[in-house]
Structure formats: structure tokens, C-alpha cells
Amino acid sequence: MSLFDKPIDRCGTHSVKYDEREAKFGTGDLLPLWVADMDLPSPRCVTEALVKRAEHPIYGYTVYPDEFFNAIEGWMHRRHGWRISRASIVPIPGVVPALNFLVTALTEPGEGVLIQPPVYHPFFRLGKHHGRELLENQLVYDRGNYTVDFDDFRAKAKRARLFVLCSPHNPVGRVWSREELETMAAICLEEECLIISDEVHADIVYAPHRHIPIASVSPAVAKATITLNAPSKTFNIAGLNTAYAIAENDTIRRRFETELRRFDLTMGNLFGIEALMAAYRCGEPWLEELLGYLRDNIAFVTDYLREHIPAIRPVMPDATYLMWLDCSDLGMDDAQLERFFVEKAKLGLNSGISFGAGGSGFIRLNIGCPRSTLEEAMERLKGAVENDD
Numbered sequence: 163m164s165l166f167d168k169p170i171d172r173c174g175t176h177s178v179k180y181d182e183r184e185a186k187f188g189t190g191d192l193l194p195l196w197v198a199d200m201d202l203p204s205p206r207c208v209t210e211a212l213v214k215r216a217e218h219p220i221y222g223y224t225v226y227p228d229e230f231f232n233a234i235e236g237w238m239h240r241r242h243g244w245r246i247s248r249a250s251i252v253p254i255p256g257v258v259p260a261l262n263f264l265v266t267a268l269t270e271p272g273e274g275v276l277i278q279p280p281v282y283h284p285f286f287r288l289g290k291h292h293g294r295e296l297l298e299n300q301l302v303y304d305r306g307n308y309t310v311d312f313d314d315f316r317a318k319a320k321r322a323r324l325f326v327l328c329s330p331h332n333p334v335g336r337v338w339s340r341e342e343l344e345t346m347a348a349i350c351l352e353e354e355c356l357i358i359s360d361e362v363h364a365d366i367v368y369a370p371h372r373h374i375p376i377a378s379v380s381p382a383v384a385k386a387t388i389t390l391n392a393p394s395k396t397f398n399i400a401g402l403n404t405a406y407a408i409a410e411n412d413t414i415r416r417r418f419e420t421e422l423r424r425f426d427l428t429m430g431n432l433f434g435i436e437a438l439m440a441a442y443r444c445g446e447p448w449l450e451e452l453l454g455y456l457r458d459n460i461a462f463v464t465d466y467l468r469e470h471i472p473a474i475r476p477v478m479p480d481a482t483y484l485m486w487l488d489c490s491d492l493g494m495d496d497a498q499l500e501r502f503f504v505e506k507a508k509l510g511l512n513s514g515i516s517f518g519a520g521g522s523g524f525i526r527l528n529i530g531c532p533r534s535t536l537e538e539a540m541e542r543l544k545g546a547v548e549n550d551d
């Protein structure tokens with residue numbers, strides 16, 4: 163029995179995943195396996211650090227202590243073999259807000275922002291919300307695997323000021339190889355396109371795959387890259403709104419910091435700070451256990467689909483607790499697929515089309531939950547496929 167097997171009732175905790183079911187799907191009567199947090203408990207050491215801090219009854223303005231920066235430096239070195247300097251770290255309230263501030267800090271209206279759909283949906287807003295031109299380098303899907311079309315990448319990078327990389331990639335689950343990262347980076351350097359690398363899923367990677375921070379591939383790439391990361395996905399603490407950017411290039415970092423100051427976004431969340439320090443200091447044994455559990459969840463879903471629902475084919479994730487399922491053999495259009503999952507299967511998942519046109523015919527399943535929840539989900543799905551007329 164694993165620590166992760168025990169179901170935990172999240173209803174009524176103001177959880178987006180549970181308490182917004184009605185708002186998102188039009189019904190509360192479904193099993194929610196959508197938004198990217200987990201139904202699994204954070205490490206004990208994180209809870210203890212939060213309780214200890216909560217017992218001090220004053221929750222006033224808080225600075226980022228040295229230990230916060232040391233914890234990030236240590237984590238990057240131990241987990242990713244990446245040496246960063248303390249001066250390069252900029253605390254931020256979230257990866258998505260930082261993406262937006264980087265776009266406004268580093269580009270002018272009308273300039274190009276390059277993304278690789280199907281991709282995490284807030285990336286699309288970076289164009290629309292700020293009057294920048296969104297350039298889409300579609301990932302290539304071939305027999306269950308995703309790759310980059312480098313000719314198209316170069317053509318679009320020529321017109322782009324920023325490239326927003328998702329590494330590892332949500333939703334397709336790819337860990338980019340050193341060769342792929344070096345090729346993308348070389349093109350960006352040649353075309354004078356800065357790289358923003360969203361690496362928030364970097365710690366949830368399944369061996370033998372290994373996450374390589376793109377900024378670590380060479381000093382020249384480090385100078386052209388701003389990396390975004392957080393303990394939020396890894397330790398299931400997204401509600402604490404604490405993340406960080408890593409920018410070795412002083413000029414770029416100062417422009418970003420100026421933008422954050424312009425909106426007075428320099429204060430931290432005191433509980434987020436405590437949680438990050440505790441997680442990075444003593445969360446590694448928990449993380450190793452989590453990785454094993456998630457890997458078994460992926461195997462469970464894959465085996466179940468192969469045996470009982472062969473019309474739904476999983477793309478095997480190298481990383482993330484999100485599974486990308488190819489439902490095209492069900493023969494439904496995207497609106498029908500969405501209705502099928504909500505009304506027939508009574509499952510609340512993310513429709514593939516919400517990640518861009520290349521997501522048509524897919525859905526995203528969050529497997530960051532107890533195995534028994536996935537068993538229930540697969541049974542519901544099997545029943546719905548068998549009874550579909």
C-alpha cells in the first residue's frame with residue numbers, strides 16, 4: 163500500500179478541479195481529471211513547515227530569505243546538474259504571469275512570439291492579450307511520437323522576437339533531447355530570437371529520460387534564455403503561487419525586473435516561500451516515491467486501454483502526470499468528443515482542441531491521483547464506449 167493510494171476528499175476546499183466542475187463542464191456529476199494539480203498529498207515535510215509557520219500568528223509582508231535562493235540553486239544542481247548563480251534568480255508569483263510579463267518586457271506590439279502547438283493553452287494568449295503576432299510551429303505527430311519540424315521552426319523564428327519553449331512539453335509529454343534542444347537553440351541564436359523556457363514539469367520525468375535545461379547547453383544559449391520553474395507541479399503546491407525565473411543575462415533580467423516593479427509585483431507569498439524551502443530541502447525521497455507511483459499509473463492506463471478500449475491510443479509520456487490520448491478512432495468531431503466524455507463517460511478531462519488545432523481528436527487525462535480513481539475512470543470510459551450508439 164502506497165501513501166498515494168488513499169483517496170482524499172477535496173470537495174469544498176475551493177479546489178478548481180472539484181469545486182469548479184459545474185462552471186467548466188455544466189455539471190458537478192463527473193470525475194474530474196483535468197487541471198494540472200494532483201489528488202495526492204504533498205510531502206509531510208512541506209505540511210510540517212506550513213503548520214509551523216501558521217502557528218506564528220502574524221502573517222505580514224515577507225522578504226525572500228537567502229535560504230530561498232540557496233534552495234533553488236541546490237535543487238537545480240542536484241536534480242538537473244545545472245549550476246546557476248544566485249544573482250540570476252528572480253522570484254515570481256507564477257509561471258504564467260511571468261510569461262506575460264516577459265512578453266511585455268521583451269517585445270514590442272506587433273512583434274512575433276513563436277510557440278509549438280499543441281501546447282499549454284495560456285501560451286496562445288501571449289499573442290492575443292498583448293497585440294503580438296503568434297507564430298505556430300506545429301509539432302509533427304507520427305505513429306505515437308511528436309517531433310519538431312525544424313524547417314518550419316527556422317522560417318518562423320526569423321519572424322519572431324521570442325520563442326516560448328515548453329520543456330518537458332505539456333500536453334504531449336515529450337522530454338526534448340540534447341540534440342533537439344541544441345538545434346532549436348542554434349536557430350534562435352542565429353535568428354536573434356530570445357528563448358523563454360517553461361520548465362515547470364522538469365522534475366516529473368521518467369527514466370531513462372532526463373530533463374536538460376535548455377540554458378545549460380552552452381554559455382551562449384544561457385545568455386539568450388530565461389528559464390521559468392517552480393515547485394508547484396512537483397510537490398503539488400500550485401495554490402501557494404510561488405515560482406521563479408532564472409536569467410543569466412543581466413540586461414534581460416533587469417528589463418524583466420523593471421517590468422515586475424512597474425506592476426509592484428515584488429512581494430512574495432510567505433507560505434509559498436516556506437513550502438519551496440522545505441520541499442527542495444527534504445522532498446526528494448517523496449519525489450522518488452511519487453515518480454514510481456505515477457509510472458505505475460501510466461502503465462495501468464496503457465494496459466487497460468490496450469485490452470479494453472483499443473480505439474483510444476495513449477501517447478507514452480516521457481514526463482508529466484498528464485496523458486495525451488488519441489481518440490480519433492472513435493470517429494467523433496471535437497464537439498461530439500467533448501460531449502461524449504462529459505455526458506456519457508461522466509469524466510471531466512481537457513479536450514485536445516483547447517491546446518490548438520493539432521489537438522483535434524485528442525483528450526488530456528490527469529493521472530496524478532490514486533490508482534482507484536483511475537480504475538473508476540477507465541471503467542466509466544469502457545462502459546461509455548461499449549454503450550455508445
Ligand SMILES: Cc1ncc(COP(=O)(O)O)c(C=O)c1O
Nearest residue numbers: 198256257258259282332362405
Ligand atoms: C507548461 C505549464 N506552465 C505553467 C503552468 C502553470 O504555472 P503557474 O501556476 O506557476 O502559473 C502549467 C500548469 O499546468 C503548465 O502546464
